[in-house]
Amino acid sequence: xxxxxxxxxxxxxxxxxxxxxxxxxxxxxxxxxxxxxxxxxxxxxxxxxxxxxxxxxxxxxxxxxxxxxxxxxxxxxxxxxxxxxxxxxxxxxxxxxxxxxxxxxxxxxxxxxxxxxxxxxxxxxxxxxxxxxxxxxxxxxxxxxxxxxxxxxxxxxxxxxxxxxxxxxxxxxxxxxxxxxxxxxxxxxxxxxxxxxxxxxxxxxxxxxxxxxxxxxxxxxxxxxxxxxxxx
Amino acid sequence: xxxxxxxxxxxxxxxxxxxxxxxxxxxxxxxxxxxxxxxxxxxxxxxxxxxxxxxxxxxxxxxxxxxxxxxxxxxxxxxxxxxxxxxxxxxxxxxxxxxxxxxxxxxxxxxxxxxxxxxxxxxxxxxxxxxxxxxxxxxxxxxxxxxxxxxxxxxxxxxxxxxxxxxxxxxxxxxxxxxxxxxxxxxxxxxxxxxxxxxxxxxxxxxxxxxxxxxxxxxxxxxxxxxxxxxx
Numbered sequence: 001x002x003x004x005x006x007x008x009x010x011x012x013x014x015x016x017x018x019x020x021x022x023x024x025x026x027x028x029x030x031x032x033x034x035x036x037x038x039x040x041x042x043x044x045x046x047x048x049x050x051x052x053x054x055x056x057x058x059x060x061x062x063x064x065x066x067x068x069x070x071x072x073x074x075x076x077x078x079x080x081x082x083x084x085x086x087x088x089x090x091x092x093x094x095x096x097x098x099x100x101x102x103x104x105x106x107x108x109x110x111x112x113x114x115x116x117x118x119x120x121x122x123x124x125x126x127x128x129x130x131x132x133x134x135x136x137x138x139x140x141x142x143x144x145x146x147x148x149x150x151x152x153x154x155x156x157x158x159x160x161x162x163x164x165x166x167x168x169x170x171x172x173x174x175x176x177x178x179x180x181x182x183x184x185x186x187x188x189x190x191x192x193x194x195x196x197x198x199x200x201x202x203x204x205x206x207x208x209x210x211x212x213x214x215x216x217x218x219x220x221x222x223x224x225x226x227x228x229x230x231x232x
Numbered sequence: 233x234x235x236x237x238x239x240x241x242x243x244x245x246x247x248x249x250x251x252x253x254x255x256x257x258x259x260x261x262x263x264x265x266x267x268x269x270x271x272x273x274x275x276x277x278x279x280x281x282x283x284x285x286x287x288x289x290x291x292x293x294x295x296x297x298x299x300x301x302x303x304x305x306x307x308x309x310x311x312x313x314x315x316x317x318x319x320x321x322x323x324x325x326x327x328x329x330x331x332x333x334x335x336x337x338x339x340x341x342x343x344x345x346x347x348x349x350x351x352x353x354x355x356x357x358x359x360x361x362x363x364x365x366x367x368x369x370x371x372x373x374x375x376x377x378x379x380x381x382x383x384x385x386x387x388x389x390x391x392x393x394x395x396x397x398x399x400x401x402x403x404x405x406x407x408x409x410x411x412x413x414x415x416x417x418x419x420x421x422x423x424x425x426x427x428x429x430x431x432x433x434x435x436x437x438x439x440x441x442x443x444x445x446x447x448x449x450x451x452x453x454x455x456x457x458x459x460x461x462x463x464x
Contacts, residue, residue, distance in 0.1 A: 066399065117362060127399035130349060130374050142362050142375045147397070165379070167298065167359035 002168045005121035007177035010201045013099035022095035047072035052152040064125035097131040108223020121145040154185030180212035194218035234400045237353035239409035242433045245331035254327035279304035284384040296357035329363040340455025353377040386417030412444035426450035
C-alpha cells in the first residue's frame, strides 16, 4: 500500500449539519423560516447523483461540482417558491466549500499522512476541495479525483486515473470511504478498501447503500481509529 | 490577488546541487568518478527544454516529466558510455523527486500560505511534485500546472488553465518564479508576477534568460523576503 485516497463528503466532512446551518442562515435573512434546513440539505444532496449522472452517462461533458451545485440549488429554490438575490444564492451554492470536518478528521489525517501520501478522491472539484481544506485544516498532499481524471465516481476511470497520476498500481492505492457503494466500485477497479463508519451522516437514518456492504480490508469507527489500524 | 502559483525547479528547490549529489553517488558506485557531477546536472537540465518542446509543438502528446527525465538520462548516459543496471538508472531518473529546497523555501511558503492559497505551477508531474513536497516539507495547497492543464509552460494554457481550475481570473493569480522567461509568459497570459532572485541556480553563472527581465510587480531575494512584501 503506497497511498491513501479519501472520499470527502460524508467521510471526512459532515455535509448535512453544515449545509443545514448555512441554509438556516439563508432562510432566516429572507424570512422563510418555514423551510426545514436539515430537510433542505437532504433534498439538495438528493439532486447530487442525478446531476452527476448526466456527465457520467456522456449526455453532458464533465462539469465541475460547483456548477452542478448551483444548478440543483436553483431547482430546489424554485420548488420552494423562494426568491432571493443572485449574490445570496451564489454564496449559498458555495456552502459545499464550507463543510465542517468530523471531529476526528484533522487528527486522523495528520497521523495517516506521517506514513502515507494522502490525496482526495472526491467528486468535488479542485477549487471546492482546496477552499474546504484551508478552512477546515485538512492536510492533503494532493487534490485528485473527479476533476483530475475528468470523470465522476463511481466510473472506474476516477479510481484508475487517480492511481495512474500517482504513478502507482491500483492495488497500491487504498480508498477510504464511509460509503459501501464507493468502496465496491474502488474494489472492482482493483483498489484496496477501508471503511469508516459515519452513523450520523444522514442524521441517524440508515445509509441508502447499506446493502452494498462487503468485508473491506479495513473497517474503523473514525479516522483516528483507522490510523491506529494502519500506522502501528 | 487571490492565489499564488509557484514555479518549482530553481525557484523553490535547488536542482543543480541536488542532481549533482545524486549523480556523484551513482557514478561512485559504478566507478565512473571521471564524470563531473555538476556538469552532468547542467547537461541533463540542458535536455529538459528540447524534450518538452516535442510536446509543446504537438509532435508528441503530453508526456509526464518523470518519463521525459528517464529518456533524457538514457541519452546522456549513452553519450558518456555509461553502463549501469536498469534499477540504478531508474532510481537516478527519479532524483528530480528528491531535490532539496532553498534554505528560505519552507519558512517563506508557510508564511505566504497563511494569507494566500499556494499552488504549484510547475512542469513537474503530480507524483514528482508530491514526493518532493513530502520529502522537503513544502506545504502546497494543491499541485497544479502542466499535468493538470495537459500542457507545458510557457504555453499560455498552462497559466490560464491553472487559474481556471482555481475558479479565479488570470489577473487574480500571481506567478512566483526565478525565471524571467516564465514570468514574461505569465504576464502575457494576464497573470501578476513576482520575481525571486536565485543567483546560485546555475552555480553562480548568469541565468540564460536574463535578457527577458522586466519590471515585475514584486521582486525579492528569497521567499521569506517575498512574504515580507506580500503579507505585511
